[in-house]
Amino acid sequence: MPSSFSPSSFNLASFNLECDGPVARITLDRPDKHNALDRDAWVALGETVAALGAAPEVRSVVIAARGGRAFCSGADIAEFATAFATADAAAAYGGAIAHALETVAGCPKPVIAEIDGACVGGGCALAMACDLRYASERSRFAITPVKIGAAYSYDDTRRLVSLVGPGRAKEILFFADFLSAEEACAAGLVNRVLPAGELRGFVAERAALAARRSRNALGVAKAVVNSIAAGAQTPPPEVSAAIAGIFASADFREGYAAFLEKRAPEFA
Structure with a gap:
């Protein structure tokens, strides 16, 4: 771990953090929840990425997930009853997630999403906040707020439109259909699709190359x-x-x- 970065300062209950030389790897670790993140996890993720961005020993960052079934299913719906109980609570909850995603997007180091499995809702938002997105063949993508009468945030939608264009973005948002990894790549949501067994090695090579630049x-x-x-x-x-x-x-x-x-x- 970089000497300027202390993991003990953060709540790492929902993910693991390790460094291989100049490459930091964050692994979401709630496979029983499809790697959904509760509010504390979003806050910790933002704080961790901010610290990695400031650590001179770190030159690139990978965000991955454990389990193979899901990269990230977004916000933990178990919190919604309290998170959206009042307008103030909803604003605070949404603000915490938005701040974490903006921290990922604004990290001065290259941030790579290693996507293996379902990438849904806020999981797509997390992936889109990264600079690059590499996915396994078994990955699937969907943005589903419309299914529960909710809306995707402005910043998340802006990133989606930037990647896939307004027409495709509307189709993704209106119908909440799942896209295969190949469909997501063709749409511009993903940079490249690889066999599941090759994904981690490929991402490690890309992250190491970025670290040498x-x-x-x-x-x-x-x-x-x-x-x-x-x-x-x-x-x-x-x-x-x-x-x-x-x-x-x-x-x-x-x-x-x-x-x-x-x-x-x-x-x-």
Whole structure:
């Protein structure tokens, strides 16, 4: 575990956290609940990702799940009676989940969702908040609030539209049908589909490769894509500054020197 990160500071009852060198792996661990997350788990997930994002030893993050039946079925419906008892309670509950998802989306390190099994509702929201989504062939996807007379959040819907487009998003939201992994990939919801037995190894390779890249370059790339996906027609000042600044960075000097010298770069 990174020396700057103390797992004892967080509630890890619903997931496990381990590090393999610069790659952090969060494994949701409520298989008996289809890896649904209660409010405390959402809060802990956000806090954990925030700490990993700030830990210099961590360079990429994987979010996976135990069990093989479900990646994540979203919010724990057992809490709904109290979570939605009043308007204030509903706002607090939704805010806690939204904050966790925004923390995942805003993490300065690459965050990869390793999806094996059902990915439903808030589970899709968690996957969409990640930078990349790789799924096993047996995975299935659905966004189902309409089935219980509820609504998907604005930010979650925005991410869905950004990935699949407005027409496909409406179809997914209106009918709440399950998509196969291949259908989800064709729609743009998933980056790639792999055999279940190959998924973890492939994701580990991708995460390790990301960890070897310049963290500055990856951070700028992520900020630019996220800004465009959010609808910015011109780069915000901080994004423009980041793009300009990278060409004066030590990583850029090391990168082009390594290229000229025909060796692997050693980024800070």
